[in-house]
Amino acid sequence: MPKIKVPAPPVxxxxxxxxxxxxxEYGPQTPVEQGAEAxxxxxxxxxxxxxxxxxxxxxxxxxxxxxxNWFYTLGSATMFAFLSQAVTGxxxxxxxxxxxxxxxxxxxxxxxxxxxxxxxxxxxxWGSSVMVVLIFLHMGRTFFFGAYKYPRELNWVIGVVLLIxxxxxxxxGYLLPFDQRSYWASIVGVNINGTGPIIGPYLSDFLRGGxxxxxxxxxxxxxxxxxxxxxxxAALMGFxxxxxxxxxxxxxPWMKPKTAEALREETVST
Amino acid sequence: MADRRxxxxxxxxxxxxxxxxxxxxxxxxxxxxxxxxVAGGVAAAAxxxxxLGFAIGPVFEHFHQxxxxxxxxxxxGPDTYVPRTINLVEGIGDSGKSTxxxxxxxxxxxxxxxxxxxxxxxxxxxxxxxxCPVHYVNAAQRFICPCHGGVYDFLGKVQGGPPVRPLDRFxxxxxGTKVLIGARYSVNSELxxxxxxxxxxxxxxxxxxxxPSTPDLRLx
Numbered sequence: 001m002p003k004i005k006v007p008a009p010p011v012x013x014x015x016x017x018x019x020x021x022x023x024x025e026y027g028p029q030t031p032v033e034q035g036a037e038a039x040x041x042x043x044x045x046x047x048x049x050x051x052x053x054x055x056x057x058x059x060x061x062x063x064x065x066x067x068x069n070w071f072y073t074l075g076s077a078t079m080f081a082f083l084s085q086a087v088t089g090x091x092x093x094x095x096x097x098x099x100x101x102x103x104x105x106x107x108x109x110x111x112x113x114x115x116x117x118x119x120x121x122x123x124x125x126w127g128s129s130v131m132v133v134l135i136f137l138h139m140g141r142t143f144f145f146g147a148y149k150y151p152r153e154l155n156w157v158i159g160v161v162l163l164i165x166x167x168x169x170x171x172x173g174y175l176l177p178f179d180q181r182s183y184w185a186s187i188v189g190v191n192i193n194g195t196g197p198i199i200g201p202y203l204s205d206f207l208r209g210g211x212x213x214x215x216x217x218x219x220x221x222x223x224x225x226x227x228x229x230x231x232x233x234a235a236l237m238g239f240x241x242x243x244x245x246x247x248x249x250x251x252x253p254w255m256k257p258k259t260a261e262a263l264r265e266e267t268v269s270t
Numbered sequence: 271m272a273d274r275r276x277x278x279x280x281x282x283x284x285x286x287x288x289x290x291x292x293x294x295x296x297x298x299x300x301x302x303x304x305x306x307x308v309a310g311g312v313a314a315a316a317x318x319x320x321x322l323g324f325a326i327g328p329v330f331e332h333f334h335q336x337x338x339x340x341x342x343x344x345x346x347g348p349d350t351y352v353p354r355t356i357n358l359v360e361g362i363g364d365s366g367k368s369t370x371x372x373x374x375x376x377x378x379x380x381x382x383x384x385x386x387x388x389x390x391x392x393x394x395x396x397x398x399x400x401x402c403p404v405h406y407v408n409a410a411q412r413f414i415c416p417c418h419g420g421v422y423d424f425l426g427k428v429q430g431g432p433p434v435r436p437l438d439r440f441x442x443x444x445x446g447t448k449v450l451i452g453a454r455y456s457v458n459s460e461l462x463x464x465x466x467x468x469x470x471x472x473x474x475x476x477x478x479x480x481x482p483s484t485p486d487l488r489l490x
Contacts, residue, residue, distance in 0.1 A: 100362035100363060100366075101362060101363040178365075183365060184417075187400070187401040188400040188401060188402065188417070190401075191400040191401040191469045191470050192400060194468040194469070194470055194471060195470040195471065197480040197481065198480065198481075198482070200471070200481065201467065201471065201481055201483070201484045202329055202484055204468050205328070205329040205484050205486060206326055206328075206329050208328075209328045210328045210331070210333060210486060211333045211466070211484065211487045212358050212359050212366075213359070213365065214359045214362065215359065215361055215362045
């Protein structure tokens with residue numbers, strides 16, 4: 001079997017192995033020299049034990065097709081919206097109480113008393129809409145650029161699951177402030193689930209944790225909102241990104257493949 | 271790759287199991303693999319099944335609705351509704367309370383057969399479209415829902431908008447001079463009683479089959 005020569009990934013000059021300078025064969029000698037290379041040696045220490053630099057190069061220094069444009073950033077934008085939601089959500093959870101009698105007061109405490117509380121709550125609240133808008137724009141980009149076609153169908157399917165999980169986040173998070181609007185919106189949302197035939201009544205009982213909106217409904221929504229779904233989103237997002245790196249991105253549909261001049265003449269002459 | 275040991279059993283040779291002993295149908299490697307799989311499955315089931323049961327348990331747990339006093343027999347007339355507040359769910363403060371409209375049975379309007387549970391008619395305020403709170407407008411003698419425009423007549427039957435069945439009712443009874451309210455029940459468009467259903471689930475035609483009552487509220 002002939003050995004296939006794999007082209008080296010395009011690496012910036014700084015990262016390529018450098019030839020040793022004269023007189024430096026034994027590494028940095030003086031403390032000043034050692035200090036100057038502390039960062040590099042720390043990275044080397046980790047890389048020697050994990051070989052992560054190869055994975056990082058594989059993930060980050062990819063070839064992208066000609067015509068790649070700003071529309072290709074919508075997926076990353078969605079991911080950063082999710083990261084923003086995750087970080088603000090963790091800090092909101094430090095002050096929030098998922099109990100029907102205390103939830104509203106704890107949210108009022110966050111908004112009125114906690115330093116920057118209204119700002120962090122606002123980031124989380126408006127950021128959720130930003131994430132939903134971005135995920136739809138990303139989906140539209142993928143659809144109109146034909147980026148769902150072979151061999152990327154599985155990534156489209158994962159994306160649809162991520163969309164459903166994001167909507168689940170928006171639905172379960174809407175109840176948490178526990179004001180009149182979120183209470184009645186959740187009643188309506190759970191009853192919409194109940195209109196599914198046969199399993200609908202059981203599904204709405206499951207969501208409420210009983211026949212009525214009760215003591216466990218809020219904590220149930222809270223657990224789904226902050227533990228179950230974010231974990232699933234993070235895991236699927238990782239796999240989504242792995243497949244993007246594995247399969248590469250598509251060129252925009254208006255980029256036509258350029259045929260070499262010699263080949264074109266050959267086609268004409270025969 | 272040929273195995274060093276000879277395959278004696280034609281049975282195992284046919285099945286492509288090199289190195290098996292005479293008559294051996296399951297090799298040791300296969301046995302170890304399947305044992306590890308079974309052990310892993312048992313370990314996973316040991317925490318997954320209880321967690322799942324924990325999450326879906328409330329669906330099958332019977333919900334008990336105690337009888338609650340809502341007033342004296344003299345408080346309610348046959349021609350208009352009086353709003354009363356009852357506790358649907360204990361221990362969660364205001365969000366467990368619900369308004370119920372109560373009146374006396376009116377023989378000139380009510381078509382349902384009179385029995386010991388409907389001497390007083392108690393109408394639920396949960397709209398049968400998607401569960402928003404309806405309110406009674408005395409001037410129009412109608413129940414109106416603020417969310418999507420559901421309208422019900424004096425008996426709670428649908429007159430307009432998206433609701434799929436008449437407003438739910440509660441069993442009532444009289445003890446001494448007090449009017450008591452008990453469990454909720456649902457009705458179809460002929461006001462026939464059914465076990466309580468959630469809003470948005472019709473009870474006419476094949477409705478009761480498409481939307482079965484759930485064990486937590488089923489009436490016996």
